[in-house]
Amino acid sequence: MFARQAAQRLLEIRQIFRQSPQASRSFSTALNYHIDTPDNNPNIRWEFNEANKEKAKEILSHYPSNYKQSAVIPLLDLAQQQHGGWLTVSAMNEVARIIEVAPIRVYEVATFYSMFNRSKVGKYHLLVCGTTPCMIRGSREIEEALLKHLGVKRNEVTKDGLFSVGEMECMGCCVNAPMITVADYSNGSEGYTYNYYEDVTPKRVVEIVEMLRKGEKPTPGTQNPNRIKAGPEGGNKTLLSEPPAPRCRDLEAC
């Protein structure tokens, strides 16, 4: 009897906590359907530039001619790099035209992958890892610091069009958690970089943002000066000596 009441109470408490403003987390930058806007509608002509046309041809050559649709992800990626980090409907239509499928098949892929942005992002798209290890190591604070510094909400672009902040899933840098990724779309697909900045602190991310704003290129990788890559802070503590040779069986015992 008491157990049931306690369980009931627990459930109520959980319900209260669940009512957080962030009811549903959205990783993608847009809705699952398209709404026409002046800068994103099917009537705008969009095509690959000359250099990227060559690249697209090169990508298509990786696949058999009757399986052109396999090139959908690389082509969408290329289109996204060219278009400043996001995909318009017309860009997706162009990809569909190139790989000879119905546009909806491309939309399906583009909506499936959260790394394809279907709404405008900044020239530097900052992605904060929100998966458990990074979260435990303070990714919430990092995101908060970024948003506060830039004065935007998540998935919102700053007024100067330089920055936007998003959340993403684990990028496998848990050993250097917390981390952020900077997708640099400022130089089109040629100068496109996608760099990880690891071991960041709320202070450090603001510095990184300011360096990017000035056009500098902060060094990617761990931002903790006491660490070398994924090594422990302050140099190695174990495995200091030369590793011993593989053990050989006792030959004399035979």
Add this chain to the structure above:
Amino acid sequence: MNKVFNRRTLVVAIEVPILLLNSDRRDRKREMGLGIFTSMLLRRTIIQRSTKLLSPQSPIFNNSFVRPIVSTPELKNPEAAQADPVPDSPPLPPRSPVGGARVHFPNPEDAIEVFVDGYPVKIPKGFTVLQACEVAGVDIPRFCYHSRLSIAGNCRMCLVEVEKSPKPVASCAMPALPGMKIKTDTPMAKKAREGVMEFLLMNHPLDCPICDQGGECDLQDQSMAFGSDRGRFTEMKRSVVDKNLGPLVKTVMTRCIQCTRCVRFATEVAGVQDLGMLGRGSGEEIGTYVEKLMTSELSGNVIDICPVGALTSKPFAFKARNWELKGTESIDVMDAVGSNIRIDSRGPEVMRILPRLNEDINEEWISDKTRFCYDGLKRQRLNDPMIRGNDGRFKAVSWRDALAVVAEVMNQINPEEIVGIAGQLSDAESMMALKDLLNRMGSNNVWCEGNGMQTQADLRSGYLMNSSISGLEKADVFLLVGCQPRVEAAMVNARIRKAVRSNLAKVGYIGPPTDFNYEHQHLGTGPQTLLQIAEGRHPFCSAITNAKKPAIIVSAGLFEREDKDAIFSTVEAIAKNGNVIRPDWNGLNVLLLNAAQAAALDLGLIPESNKAIESAKFLYLMGADDVNLDKLQGDAFVVYQGHHGDNSVYRANVILPAAAFSEKEGTYENTEGFTQQTLPAVPTVGDARDDWKILRALSEVAGVKLPYDSLMDIRSRIRIVAPNLLSIDEREPATFSALIKPEFPHSMSSTPFKAAIENFYMTNSITRASKIMAQCSAQLAKK
């Protein structure tokens, strides 16, 4: 005590097979839950009985209680359930396949044997586990699996246990292997289904009371049969924005369970790649991404295949519940295909039209025109006999007066100047009566609209689809002559598309530019191209000659052309050169446009002269609204007998109200020569009468009494003229004899072929009166 038990089992054992037999495949939607339930019941009872009879120590002999049939104790105690041995001795009665499923062995050596719940079943190689279970008479619950669509395997509802497999397997996607031991009724399978059902119901709204699918919902039925009685989900349910798919399909996307049947249907059968699965995970939704209406002539079928209430009929929304409706199995007359339909009516009102399964004609789809024309049956109807007064206005009169006026005029006019035209929706019986009446008056100028002048009606092969609609599936080359199957006969188009998908059939098309939903070559627009092919000068010739089963389809729209005889002989030349007609394959087809055409030609309704309308003084229109009356003389007396106030009513002097196809019993022959009957679903409106009855009554008033008083009598009259019209639900193939065909001296004109149908959604008086069809043609028809 033992007696009591035996009687009980006997009753169950007798009742259940009847239920199973009755449960039609197409009615599965409604009866699936029950069917599965009963089959489970039956099985368990029989097993129980047999085990108990085998072991005299069984508790049945010791206590007087029959063990209640419940699933929970077994679930909680799997050992006990497994300990219950399945006997392999004779007492197992043979079970009939679900819904009378036919098993076709393409190659007898490929048969393999599997065991479903211990029953050995022989199935062809390549069958899935689910199909094997169906053959064994076990109905597996499913959402995403549909026998006519590709396999997705994403709903996981069809999980079964397979011996030696560590996990339950999705039976719809698992090919059956020889000797496989499939178990559909084990605790593991039940638990798996229950779990899947709990997940499916997690995000499904609890709005069954306001859902139009309620009562015929797969999810509802299956959650009753296989679901748990409680869920553990306490979070918020997700919600999804509704999509606008046009005036026919209503979407409530929150109810969607992501089975992707609609996506696969649109892509594979309808051939419009509009729908897709957008997003991922819990954000997944069906949609078109960009705002786009579903511009397919088969879009209504997604309503039927949707297992939940996500896609429902927009015109039918909130109109009725399925259990209030009376279903009448009837035939569609919107085109010459003769799709099998079920007319659902409530009282005097047709509420909706659904397809019936007929593998030979429409499979289980129908076109949007067929499905949504029904609201035209409620508008613009003619209620009373009417006579046009001197002021040009119609005045309602009694039948007695109306018939007296018509008979009087008819008797005053020269027999040669009497002309009768049957409409495109006429049934064979009334056309017979019309012809007989006019013949008795001394005239033989009677024909059916759409059949044109001087159409040869001597050889049935000359106006029928000789390779049959289902036969088109086997063809590998199509030559469409002036024929746009997508608008002329959407179900035939679906077959051609099926052939294009499965046999990679080539399609060549001669005619005005038009829409196709499959790969095709546009060879030309007029008879010249036809001539080139006949003379072997066209690259497409080799495709025809090299084909295993070439099919030529000529549109009946060409009947209206002056040079049709020349065109038909050219087509025959092509057929001869390409060896299209062989003992085992007749690929020379005519695709008719109207429901009445084939029967009219069978009955010999052809005009005597080309100038019949110009010289007519008395014109009897039996529902004919698409004849050109411009050349009619001003003083001609026009009688319009029909059910809708449509084109011809403007010129009519007397109106005789008749019954529409949903209100009468009538025989129709479809384009392949398949004879079927409509049945009255609703009563006639106002003071209307059946067509043949009006003609019969008129004949008596006019003094030339027709010798039949009932449909039976007319049918025995038809037996003399066209006996094939009496073999209902049978296809009477034409015996082809190209040799005795007379040669025609005409040469072809160079006028390009015209489109036979301007607007798919408005082709006859019913569809022209329909509001839904008007919306469709405004929004969907491509300009």
Add this chain to the structure above:
Amino acid sequence: MAFTLRGLKVSPNSASLEEARSRVFDFFKTACRSIPSIMEIYNLHDVVTVSQLRSTIASEIRKNAHIDNPKVIDLLLFKGMEELGNITEHAKQRHHILGQYVLGKQGLVQDSSTKDEGISPFLKSFYETNYF
């Protein structure tokens, strides 16, 4: 029933045929005066006119023109007043009025059977209904 009777005074018998006759005229006038309100109550404006109703009442009265017994006339008058009371008190429904006074006793079928001489049973039933 009681409330309809309450409004009805049973007048003493007519002494002579003359008195009965004048009572009939009085009744006719009363009935005619109530026609507008009857039309209002039963919403008859679109099916019948005042004069049609008036002539219906007159013909109903004339049906009994041959009666010369004052007692019988008094009885018929009583029945008529009762009917009128029922109608004005909305004790009837619209279809009663339509059936009895607008369409007449014979209903929709106005044809007399004399014309049907010599026609077949088929035609006879055809004129009546589609279902036979």
